Amino acid sequence: MQHITYETLNKSExxxxxxxxRTRIRIIRLLLHSSDACVSELMDALRLPQYSISRHLSILRHAGxxxxxxxxxxxxxYLVAKPPGFTEHLMEAIRSGINEKLLETDLDLFARRLGLRVDGKCVVGSEGL
Amino acid sequence: MQHITYETLNKSExxxxxxxxRTRIRIIRLLLHSSDACVSELMDALRLPQYSISRHLSILRHAGxxxxxxxxxxxxxYLVAKPPGFTEHLMEAIRSGINEKLLETDLDLFARRLGLRVDGKCVVGSEGL
DNA sequence: ATGTTATATGCTGCATATTGCATATAATAA
DNA sequence: TTATTATATGCAATATGCAGCATATAACAT
Known part of the structure; x- marks a missing residue:
């Protein structure tokens, strides 16, 4: 992905x-469990470097x-709220996706990391949980 | 894809x-409209060479x-019948996918090509419709 | 056996995607 | 202003994916 210099890449494509x-699916699965997340929180939950999280978020954002x-x-x-349809079905698929232990660990770390919020706001950078 | 030398590529990934x-989505959209299709029929509907259709079918098959x-x-x-869940949601997404004129043409050609069947069986190779 | 038809696949080159490092940007605070 | 923190991005190296051509396999017919 990254830069879509592809010919005519339509939206669904x-x-x-x-x-x-995999990383982007992991990010989405986390966002399905929280109203939002900042980069540091995703870094801690997925144990990935900052540039990796930022890059993948950029790709997800360009895809809408x-x-x-x-x-x-x-x-x-945060996940873009969509009317029922194409994207909603995809989110349903991801929700009901095959469970992996990797993703379970993600959710555990994510929950711990979200616990560090104060008044629902992120107040610390990556802690390397 | 092709050869999965990826690390541990799980099923959903x-x-x-x-x-x-795009080609594989086009194939699936056709298969959503027919109980089955042989390679020649897909060649005619999608106007793609035989090796392309075979390759993409192979990838779809490995993915289950x-x-x-x-x-x-x-x-x-033919599409593998799945219990409601992950794959079913994906098929729903593809069904409700954004319409392209390309895909409309596919369906037209596919219908014409399926019309060449005799007793529900494919009896001719690629006609280049 | 040979020939014909339908489908599969090995190989190469090209296009694209991802990673890691370094650096840039943006907002805040002193 | 400078310093600090959070996030973004340019670049090069590597990995992966796909198209095209040629060839292989499989089933059937003669």
Whole structure:
């Protein structure tokens, strides 16, 4: 993905390509469990470097699956709310996806990391949980 | 895809990768409209060379999305029936996918090509409709 | 056996995707 | 201003995916 210099990559095709990566699926699964998450929180939950999280979020954003909101120094990413249809079915698929222990660990770490919020806001950078 | 020398490509990941290609989505959309199709029929509907159709079918088969049945010289490919869940949601997504004129043309040619069957069986090779 | 038809696959080259490192940007605070 | 923290991105190296051509396999017919 990254930069879509592809010919005429239509929307659904771009979305399928955005989903064809384990890290991005892991990110989406986390976002399905929280109203939002900032980059540091995803770093801790997935144990991946900052540039990796940022890059994958950028791809998901270009595909229209997530959006962002800046709050001071932090950026919160969240799943774009869609009317029932194409994207909703995909999210349903991911929700009912085959369970992996990797993803279970992700959710555990994510929950712990979200526990560090104060008043629902992210207040610390990556802790390397 | 092709040869899965990937690390540990789990099932859902392999499926998402299988869907990250326009030709394979086109094939699935056709199969959603017919109980089966042989390679020649897909060649005519999608106007693609035989090796391309065979390759993509092979990838879909490894992902567990389609299966095949040989009848004499022909091989019939069909969507694997799944219990409601992951794959079913994906098929729903593809069904409700954004319409493209390309896909409309596919369906027209596919219908014409299926019209050449005799007793529900494929009896001619690629006609280049 | 040979020939014909339908389908599969090995190989190469090209296009694209992902990673890792380093650096850049943006917002805040002193 | 500078410093600090959070996030983004340019670049090069590597990995992966796909198209095209040629060839192989499989089933059937003669």
């Amino acid at each position: 771009e979305i399928f390509r955005a989903l064809a990566d 699956l997530v959006d962002e909101r800046r709050e001071g120094i932090w950026k919160y990413y | 392999e499926i998402f990768r299988a869907l990250a290609d 999305l389609v299966d095949e049945r040989r009848e004499g010289i022909w091989k019939y490919y």
